[in-house]
Amino acid sequence: MTTLRLTLTDDQRALKAGVIDICKRYPGEYWRELDAKREYPEAFVNELTRAGYLGALIPTEYGGVGLGIADGSLILQTVHEHGGNAAACHAQMYIMGTLLRHGSEAQKKKYLPKIATGDLRLQAFGVTEPNAGSDTLMLQTTAIRKGDRYVVNGQKMFISRAMQSDLMLLLARTTPREQAKKRGEGLSVFLFDIRNLKGLEIRPLRMMMNHSTNALFFDNAEIPAESLIGEEGKGFHYILDGMNAERILVASESIGDGRWFVDKAVAYSGQRVLFGKPVGANQGVQFPIAKAHMAVETAQLMRDKAAALFDAGEPCGPEANMAKYLAAEAAWDAGNACIDCHGGYGYAEEYDIERKFRECRLYKTAPVNNNLVLAYVGQHVLGMPRSY
16 A cells, blocks of 8 residues: 655655755845846756755666655755745756656666766756647657668747756657557657757747747757667657656645745735734635645645655556646645735735746646646546547
């Protein structure tokens, strides 16, 4: 039976304390300035890397810490609880899972130790395309084998951190869709160095939040044949295999955001006095904050269940998806309650609420749209007819 812990272990308390110590050195002013300039948090990411937190899920034999997804979730949640934004580096935790589970031993030894130390950054995940969106099987970027190389052509959209990453994990079509024997076949996944790669153009996109987002254009870009992870044509299944980890980790960031909003609202509601009493004494202010707190607590329980199942090697697709959905919705509701509590100050940059509000909204849409989570639960959990 999979055990679900309701309290942190001593090791986890120490892990959280270490993350908090780093976060204290990067207060709201740091994130606010980066947000205004749309710059990447290099110093923060480098410090997390040096402390071993971004290599937490890499096995010890490859230079990592060898922790489970529950511990990785705690790291990301703590960053967000203390006003930071781990989206700048969270992908490193789940992208490397494809390499770890499906890569060759030579590929693991080549990349994982350097990813763990920070000598190489694996932050770019090239999947989404302008004409495919969430319908991944319709992607059109091709990788055609020519001797000891693959020639890549196509376009990727909303690819984060491509300019801050050394390596990219790319999903591309190696067999025309009409020639694939099964609907989920014909796609392959590649891991390669994108530094100075000829034929790759990266165009930054100005987004609502500072997420280092780009459009990518591949024009006869040549990558080594040994970039292929696993078997050709099986890439879609490899990517799906890693999505539960992605859902759990992203849910953790939303939970952290939700806690930050609730804490901020509770503190302000007790300090702000109007009409002779703290605004928190008014049920119109107090009740939405209380509801937000309960929703965040509920999301954390589902995240903890998903993480426990994942670490035990048990199926956890429903739990991982539901955790992501519940956490994203809880964070959004907490953000709204926090803004309502602060009134006009909730829109002021110096309070950091509007920045966090913009950042948390992303997770209702990505890395999977919440409507698709509902469709997944309806079809695969409840057995209802397919809706998409």
